[in-house]
Amino acid sequence: MTHPRGAAVGDYRAPLFVAWQLTNRCRGRCLACCEESGPGKGIRQGGSWQAELTKQEALRVSRDIAASGVSYVAFGGGEPMEVPHFWDILSILSKGGVRIKIETNGGTIGRSQAKRLSALGVSSIQISLDGPTAREHEALRPGSSFNKAVRAVRCLAEEGLGPEVVFIPMKRNVGQAVKVYRLAASLGARVLATGPLMRLGRAGAAWKELAPSAGRWRTAVRALKAEAARAKAGPKLSIYPWGIQREIETRLEHPQAMVLVVPDGKVKLLNALPFAPGDLRRHSLAQAWTRCLGAWRDPKVRAFCRKAVKDPGLLAHANECWPA
Numbered sequence: 001m002t003h004p005r006g007a008a009v010g011d012y013r014a015p016l017f018v019a020w021q022l023t024n025r026c027r028g029r030c031l032a033c034c035e036e037s038g039p040g041k042g043i044r045q046g047g048s049w050q051a052e053l054t055k056q057e058a059l060r061v062s063r064d065i066a067a068s069g070v071s072y073v074a075f076g077g078g079e080p081m082e083v084p085h086f087w088d089i090l091s092i093l094s095k096g097g098v099r100i101k102i103e104t105n106g107g108t109i110g111r112s113q114a115k116r117l118s119a120l121g122v123s124s125i126q127i128s129l130d131g132p133t134a135r136e137h138e139a140l141r142p143g144s145s146f147n148k149a150v151r152a153v154r155c156l157a158e159e160g161l162g163p164e165v166v167f168i169p170m171k172r173n174v175g176q177a178v179k180v181y182r183l184a185a186s187l188g189a190r191v192l193a194t195g196p197l198m199r200l201g202r203a204g205a206a207w208k209e210l211a212p213s214a215g216r217w218r219t220a221v222r223a224l225k226a227e228a229a230r231a232k233a234g235p236k237l238s239i240y241p242w243g244i245q246r247e248i249e250t251r252l253e254h255p256q257a258m259v260l261v262v263p264d265g266k267v268k269l270l271n272a273l274p275f276a277p278g279d280l281r282r283h284s285l286a287q288a289w290t291r292c293l294g295a296w297r298d299p300k301v302r303a304f305c306r307k308a309v310k311d312p313g314l315l316a317h318a319n320e321c322w323p324a
């Protein structure tokens, strides 16, 4: 059966969407960090990324992305906004017409940074708030500052950037979801984004201690929906519908036109999978994309995915980089 051009990922000569982890360094040591980021995590020993891309390499990759027709780049971390050449990367992408999303703890965003982000036309900025007070937020996100995150959301809202507040549900805070929604509303957030806890990184390693039961999560979702309906003009609710194993299952059958670039330039299929078929130190983005498409068809990759859907133990390899 034929399909129209653009209906299958193989029709594209480059991904439409690039998720780019610029660094693993972060002031935070969040209990549920799915990338295992934190202070001193710039160089990871023992098999994963060994050294971050240099400024020169990162700018070359940015130009390659802009020239390849990529629609959207989402920066995550570690803390992307503390990478010294972050603004240079943004400038290249913005001039190249690439839409930009940033996931940040908000620690560096005040009024002037909000204006700068606005001038660059950044489309989406997400800041995590895992509790309605400093005590509750910082207990789950040690090293992060509640006051700075709140200030960042407020400054971005004042600048008309429509910030998104992200809430990660854990045993200790799942009952606080509505309070966080109300806080996000009071700060002028455009969206409250949440979803089931992802069984990856530190969240995966401490799953029993951290993960709320399915029942408590369902209750929180119901309460959030009721609150959003009641608030009417409050932030839009965006609830990711499934956990990471269902995500793998879905992507296996329907790969997206996306790749994940990790701090040393390796190109992975998905944050939950260890396969890294591309390397932007050696390949262009188009070459890395072709290699990723091939990897999705590789019987070994497919067998691993099918196994990981049933055996969460395999998710412990998510932050590794295996050649594929």
Ligand code: SF4
Pocket (backbone or CB within 6 Å): 026, 027, 028, 029, 030, 032, 033, 034, 035, 036, 037, 038, 077, 078, 079, 104, 105, 141, 144
């Ligand atoms: S702020 Fe984000 S990147 Fe940093 S440790 Fe927390 S979850 Fe991880």
